[in-house]
Amino acid sequence: MATNRVLLHRRLAGELSRAGLHRVQITFDGAESIHDTIRVTRNGRGTYAKILRNLAQAAEETDLSWHFRVNISHHNLDGSEKLIDDLGDIVPGERASLHLALIDDSRLGYENEVGYSPEYVHRLKELHTQAIAYGMHVPLSEPMTDCPYCSTVGGAEGAVVNADGQPYSCWENAGREGRDTGDVANGYRPAPDIQDKWVACDFEIKSHGTQEATRLFFEEVDAAVLDDTYARRRSTTPAPSPTG
Numbered sequence: 001m002a003t004n005r006v007l008l009h010r011r012l013a014g015e016l017s018r019a020g021l022h023r024v025q026i027t028f029d030g031a032e033s034i035h036d037t038i039r040v041t042r043n044g045r046g047t048y049a050k051i052l053r054n055l056a057q058a059a060e061e062t063d064l065s066w067h068f069r070v071n072i073s074h075h076n077l078d079g080s081e082k083l084i085d086d087l088g089d090i091v092p093g094e095r096a097s098l099h100l101a102l103i104d105d106s107r108l109g110y111e112n113e114v115g116y117s118p119e120y121v122h123r124l125k126e127l128h129t130q131a132i133a134y135g136m137h138v139p140l141s142e143p144m145t146d147c148p149y150c151s152t153v154g155g156a157e158g159a160v161v162n163a164d165g166q167p168y169s170c171w172e173n174a175g176r177e178g179r180d181t182g183d184v185a186n187g188y189r190p191a192p193d194i195q196d197k198w199v200a201c202d203f204e205i206k207s208h209g210t211q212e213a214t215r216l217f218f219e220e221v222d223a224a225v226l227d228d229t230y231a232r233r234r235s236t237t238p239a240p241s242p243t244g
Contacts, residue, residue, distance in 0.1 A: 001025070004039065005051040013058035024058075025067040026051065030076025031083045056090045066091050068136075069099045074113040077123060084130050093135020100124055116209035116217035125224045132228045135236075140225060141218040150200045154188045169198040 001016070002025040008016075028051075029038040036046025058064060068087055070080060080100075087096065102114055114120055128138050148157035150170040160168050166180040167188060173179045179197050182188040209217070 002027070004047070005054050006041070006047050008058065009054050010057035010061045013054075013064065014061045017062040017064055021064065023065045023067060025069055026055070027069045027071060028083055029071050031079040031081075031086075034076040034079065035083075052086060052090060055087075059091045059095070063095070065095045065097075067097045067099065069101055071103045072100050072114060072124075073103045077114060077120075080127055081130060084127060084134070088131070088134030088136065096135075097137040097139060098128075098131040099139060100127055116213040121217060121220050124221050128221070128225050129228050132225070132232050135232070138225050138229070140222045147201050150198070153191045153195055153198045169194075170201055172201065173199050 001021060001023070005024075005026045008024070028048075029035045032046070032048040035048045039047045041047060055066070059066070070083065072080070084098070087098075131138055147170070149155060149160050153169075155167075160171050160174055161184055162168060162174045162180075164175075165184045167182050167184065168174040168176075168179055169181060179199075181194040181197055188194065
């Protein structure tokens, strides 16, 4: 389940775990000072501290695994170390994973200057090394493949539902006027009626760089992740008992 975690308190986390939920994704927009300017309640209050309180209680109450997605841009890259420290101090590393996601410009007026440059390779390496030191799993980058939410008109394995209860094809167009595809009570409307509203994950995205620059960027980032993960496992694996 993907959630902003604001309402997922201890009791509800326990109920979901007992019902069969195994893994929860939480998205952050950087450390507290930046996150709280973006992720706010209806009355404008920041949500960072509340999310961490709920997370700490749920981690104590359940054996759920946690995937932390951090939306990375030039607005919040500096200071992300504090976020990783906060998460690492709350959730046991073996139950946590981290994804630093470069945010795309989806034509909503959000500009991101972070690109596929050596400078940002170095910064991502540093942040990954920090997370792995806490025992978190850092997955390798993967090319975009068929998404269970948007690759098939009408959905296949999941659904994107907006706060108003209306489903959309993809999170990138959730809430956009005229893009709703049904309602949660009755499901998706017939495929012919929503075909022209159905868009995929790369909908109107402005690229961070050329295909070659992208490949080289993630090859270097992934190589460092593999090296750090191997070093971490070697340092935490007990030496074999001597035989004689």
